[in-house]
Amino acid sequence: MTEAEKTSRRKQCILNAVSEALEEYDYSHLTVEDIAARAGVGKSTIYRWWKHKSDLVLDAFKEQTAPVFELDFQQSLAFNFNQQLLKLSQALNHPVGRALLVVMAEHREAAGEFFKQYLLPRREQMRKLIQVAIERHEIIAEYPFELMLDTLYGPIHYQIIFFNRIPDQTYIEHLVSLVMQPILVQNSP
Template sequence: MNVKNKEPRSKKEILTATLEMLESNSYSSLTIEAIAAQAGVGKTTIYRWWENKARLVLDAFLMTVESEFEFDSNKSIQDNFKQQLEALARILNSKIGKSTLTIVTESEEIAKDFYVLFLMTKRNEAKQLLQAAIDMGELKPAINLDITLDLLYGPIYFQILIYKQIPDADYINDLLIHVLEGITVAN
C-alpha cells in the first residue's frame, strides 16, 4: 500500500479517536498515548502531524465544525443567524468545544490559529451575508459589520465562558430580535 494513500485515512482516524477520547475524558487527562492506542497508530504518527495535544484538539474541533456553519442564501437573515448561533452554542457546549475554549484561553499561539482558521473564516462568510442583505435593502447601509457580528456572536461566548450556561432557543431568539431591530430597514 502506498504510504501517501494511508495518511489521510490515518489523520482522520486520529482526529476521530481524539473526539471519542474527549467524550469520556477531560482535556487535561487526554493523552497522546491514549489517542494513539484508540486510533491504532503509534505516537510518532501523531507527532508527525501535530506538535502537541492542543494542536490535535484544535484540528479535531475544526473537523467537527467544518459543515456546521453553512449559510443558506434561501433563508432569511434571521433564520440564518438563528441556525448559526444555535450551532455555536451546541458546539461550544460539547466536549470538543469546551476543550477548544480551554486551549484557546491557555495559549496565545492556539488562540491566533483559532482566530485565523475558524473565527475569521466564519466572520467573513457572515459579513458577506450581512452585506448581501444591505445590498438588497433589508439592512441599514451604515451599519458597522464587525460591531454587528460582535453583537450577535459575543453574547453566546459570554454566556458559555462567563456564566457557564448554554443559551437556549428563547435567549437566541431574543438576542436576534434585539440586534436585528437596530439594523433592519423600517418598512
C-alpha cells in the same frame, strides 16, 4: 490504497480518538499517549502532523463543525444568525467544543491560529451575507457590522464559559432580535 489515502485515514482515526477521549474526560487529562493507543498509531505519527495536543483539539473541532456552519444565502440575515448561533452553542457544548474553549484560553498561539484558519473565513462569509441583506434592503448599509458580529457571538461564549449554560433557541432569538433591531430597514429614518 494510495499513501495519501492512508495518511488521510490515519489522521481521521486520530481525530476520532481525540473526540472519543474527550467524551470520557476533560482536556487537562487528554494525553497524546492515550490518543495514539485509541487510534492504533505511534506517538511519533501524531507528532509528525501535530505539535501539541491543543492542535489536535483544534483540528477535531474543525473536522466536526466544518459542514455544520454553512450559510443559506437564500434565507434572511436573521434566519442565518439564529441558525449559526444555535449551531455554535451546540458545538461548544460538545466535549470537543468545551476543550476548544480551554485551548483558546490557555494557548494564545493556538487561539490565534484558530482565529486565522477557522473563524476569519467564516466571518468573511458572514460579511458577504450582510452585503446580500443590504442589497435586498433587509438592513441599512451604514452600521458597524464588525461590532454587531462581536455583539452576537460574544454572549454565546459568555453564557457557556461563565454560567456553564447553553443558550437555547429562545435566548438566541431574543439576542438576534435585540442586536438586529437598529439595522432593520423599517427602523431607518
